[in-house]
Amino acid sequence: MITIEGVFAGYGSGDVLQGLDLSVEEGSVTCIVGPNGAGKSTVLRTISGLLKPRLGRIRLGEKVISGLHPADVLTAGVVQVPQQNGLFPAMTVRENVLLGGYVRRRDKELLRRRYDELSEMFPIVGERASDPAGNLSGGQRRMVEFARALMIDPWVVLLDEPSLGLDPRSLGLVNESVAAMRSAGMTVLLVEQNVRFGLGLATHGVVMESGRVLLTDTAEGLLANQEIGELFLGGVPG
Ligand SMILES: Nc1ncnc2c1ncn2[C@@H]1O[C@H](COP(=O)(O)OP(=O)(O)OP(=O)(O)O)[C@@H](O)[C@H]1O
Ligand SMILES: [Mg+2]
Structure with a gap:
């Protein structure tokens, strides 16, 4: 691969x-x-x-x-989740995750579907969608970072x-x-x-x-x- x-x-x-x-x-x-x-x-x-x-x-x-x-x-x-990542703490979980789909931003329908799939894969994304990312625990933030990376439906992570x-x-x-x-x-x-x-x-x-x-x-x-x-x-x- x-x-x-x-x-x-x-x-x-x-x-x-x-x-x-x-x-x-x-x-x-x-x-x-x-x-x-x-x-x-x-x-x-x-x-x-x-x-x-x-x-x-x-x-x-x-x-x-x-x-x-x-x-x-x-x-x-191919998507990378860096060692020192940063979510935008004042932005909501949903906004942070959607940023990961930036390269596909013209296909709104695709992004919506992908976001729903990721909310199933990482329940925290659905449950805390409207909360500022800065309010989450370290482990929860890591899930949101993963979800953001997976927005493009990558082959390699x-x-x-x-x-x-x-x-x-x-x-x-x-x-x-x-x-x-x-x-x-x-x-x-x-x-x-x-x-x-x-x-x-x-x-x-x-x-x-x-x-x-x-x-x-x-x-x-x-x-x-x-x-x-x-x-x-x-x-x-x-
Ligand atoms: N941005 C940078 N500019 C200059 N040198 C760097 C930079 N990033 C890393 N290095 C140097 O490159 C070498 C390898 O660094 P790298 O970060 O790949 O190691 P690593 O195996 O990931 O280490 P660690 O376990 O500490 O994360 C180190 O000597 C480091 O000092
Ligand atoms: Mg390293």
């Missing part, structure tokens, strides 16, 4: 991604783990077009998407640290949301500091270090891998 080949990308002073190769299978939930600064967020930003690879290419199916403007990557069906800052109860909501995306046929690529949580909801896992892929396996395989356990899971509470 997504194929990354030999990608070098960074922020000007040098490359963060050092010849990254990675395949994300259609219908999978693939979780990237690795130490701080490994380049995990940079991978997502490069896929979504916020960063342009200096070398290498990224394909969505057969279509080359590296080098496209972020809006065109979005239109191609990129999630950067979806568990960050959430209490244990809200983690369950994130887990259910990712499962719902998968059931709806979407391919999910996520990045997680909480390695057990991330691999726990994934089908496939990728270990990154210093801008390269160190290892890929099924999520189960990585969780059972003793070396990975010692490297990454030792200090992380389950």
Whole structure:
């Protein structure tokens, strides 16, 4: 579904991604783990077009998407929920969610239908539709961020640290949301500091270090891998 080949990308002073190769299978939930600064967020930003690879290419199916403007990557069906997202706190939940459909703004009927579908997928969107987003709890806001991203009915959803800052109860909501995306046929690529949580909801896992892929396996395989356990899971509470 997504194929990354030999990608070098960074922020000007040098490359963060050092010849990254990675395949994300259609219908999978693939979780990237690795130490701080490994380049995990940079991978997502490069896929979504916020960063342009200096070398290498990224394909969505057969279509080359590296080098496209972020809006065109979005239109191609790839949406990113960033690590530091922001809902507009003074705007209602409904208004925030509808913003996600901006690239399809001319098709009002489609947006209305899609909004209704998302209110079923994320009940909080329907229940709190008229409340300012700023009144919601952290976990509820995360659901609204997901709903906003899914307004375009994407093929691929990129999630950067979806568990960050959430209490244990809200983690369950994130887990259910990712499962719902998968059931709806979407391919999910996520990045997680909480390695057990991330691999726990994934089908496939990728270990990154210093801008390269160190290892890929099924999520189960990585969780059972003793070396990975010692490297990454030792200090992380389950
Ligand atoms: N906007 C930026 N400008 C310059 N350098 C950046 C920028 N964003 C990230 N970097 C640098 O790129 C490297 C990789 O960062 P990245 O955010 O991809 O890592 P990460 O694996 O997501 O880390 P974390 O687990 O801390 O989120 C780091 O050395 C970081 O300092
Ligand atoms: Mg990051």
